[in-house]
Amino acid sequence: MKNPQRNPINTYWNDPVFRGRVFQAVMLIAVIAFFASIVSNTLHNLEVRGISSGFGFLNEEAGFGILQSLIEYNETHTYGRTFVVGILNTLLVSALGIVLATIVGFLIGIGRLSNNWLISRLAAVYIETFRNIPLLLQIFFWYFAVLGVLPHPRQSISWGESVFLNVRGLFIPDPQFGEGVGFVVASFFIAIVAIWFIKRWADKRMNDTGQTFPVFYTSLALLIGLPVLAFFVSGTTLVWVMPELKGFNFKGGITIIPELTALLFALTIYTAAFIAEIVRAGIQAVPKGQLEASRALGLKNGQMLRLVVIPQAMRVIIPPLTSQYLNLTKNSSLATAIGYPDLVSIFAGTTLNQSGQAIEIILMVMAVYLTISLVISLFMNIYNKRMALVER
């Protein structure tokens, strides 16, 4: 030590714990001061502009229509109801998008690793093309350039006079079940329970005797067979309500609006490119020795894939796959650019413009997305823990 009698201030300043505390206190005060100034400015500005704050506006009548709603909604419902309609529409497009993107992504990802040169090249072109183009542009492309040039309702493209495609959307027949539909639904759930027991029994038998049982095909047969059987036995009637051209548009049946189709196409194609890369990396992460070992054990190709490759690849795949699902859900908010009535488009768009309650509405919207994010990552973490390698 050069100077044993140190200045007390220097002693304190050279103590990392003390320094850390000072730094944290300064940061905390700065952040609190920052937010306090924001709050006070905001309150002042709101007062000057004569905007009342609070959530009372949620009970006011909305007075505007919404293109697509999963629950009953019309102009006389409240702003609060538009919030729910928006959330449900966001969840609908996200759920459909996640399912489709997973299927397409896994197919492309496996194709990327194919030993067929043509397939693997095409998969590479797909991945490199679609992940390097902004999603918004892809949504515009599908909506304005592809779906926007479809014919008018009177010149609809039709298949068998029951499915119609035009610029207003895709119109498909709506199945209406008569009495006894409960049996069909119940038999579906019975099938699921039965499959669970069969799987348990098959696993136990394989562990005991080494004999395998075709669980997959049995499950498929049960899942389809039981409800079909129940349908005929219970004598349920099934009536298809066909879409019909009335005036300028089709009535009856199920309408899939073009906004939903365009958004779904773009989200699926864009996210699938990322999922494909994740799947490829996951499969490649399985060491070659594992494949050689399973060959040495005499496993067939299918068994090797199902029992050795996929369980190990899934461990690598699941964490980034989760973040892609979250991205897809958040990206569905781009709906607002083409007017698909999702949460951002309806609630942070129309409702905000009509009511003027910017702060409350943006905070509510952010809270919804934050909740979805946190819930999905919570579930995925639990699943991930169960899948993770158990080490000593």
Place this chain on the structure above:
Amino acid sequence: MLEPVYSPAFKKHPLQWIQINLFYDWFSSVMTLLVGYLLVSFLPALIDWIFISADWFGSSREDCSGEGACWVFIGARFDQFIYGFYPPEEYWRVNLATVLLIALMVPLFFENFTKKAWLIAFLLIGYPVIAKILFAGGVFGLEQVDTEQWGGLMLTLIIATVGIIASLPIGILVALGRRSEMPIIRWLCVSFIEVMRGVPLITILFMASVMLPLFMPEGVSFDKLMRAMIGITLFQAAYMAEVIRGGLQAIPKGQYEAADSLGLNYFQKMGFIILPQALKLVIPGIVNTFIALFKDTSLILIIGLFELSGIMKAALNDPDWLGFAIEGYLFAALIYWIFCFGMSRYSMRVEAKLNTGHR
């Protein structure tokens, strides 16, 4: 000296190559035939539409025959796609700034150029000032051009560059904060990251455009472009922080301890020992964040700024040029694609160059 001779296995007959790579087994053969059939039936028509039957020259829609793509539309609006509503007689200012940037960046690619640090410092501090003066004007006799007139590819590149340059240091700071031993700092950084990553960029941009004016004291107002830039930069900084945190976690504990035992202080330890290694490990992640940021610039059309996508959408609504949506969006997509693909390829090269084989 003997000529090098390849082992016989490398000399594959083309037929053998086809057999292995296209017709390995029955499944592969069926896929090849199926995909080959689809390609043969669609590709020629597509190439014909894009190149052969397309109309390239002219000035109005009458010059388009309608048999192929109408690139006349792109040609007629080209200046707008690049410069937005910037006054045409001032285009030279944008061009000069671009040429200057490229000229300053060229030496960085030469191995034996030794004053790189000074050049980078100038690029980060001096150049933005020059560019701002050139773009906005209002001084040195340059005519003032409001940010509302900026647009097209120029605006896309400005936002992307500012975002990329600003989000990296912010991301590094937040990542270090998240790994800090001080609980309040860590807690602040975690909240920032989780909130930013938990909500869509659109809501942040909405917030920047609708709520920010309410947050400011009376009389203080930010320009719309500035608000969009702050929103995008903070949003991507959160993602950047998570990428960099991954790199920090991958550095063995021994490196931290070795730095401590050498008597380095926190900033020396991070700056000289940890960050150079950590950043190198996560180059692909960093570049992916840059690419995401570049693509995300298209979102600012939602708050009413006309960057490339926005100006394209506006141009397609022009009554004189209705019905060329496919051409328009293909052209915009191609420009975005060139930049994003270029960035990802460049990162692969950097990664290969910096790979010192320790991993």
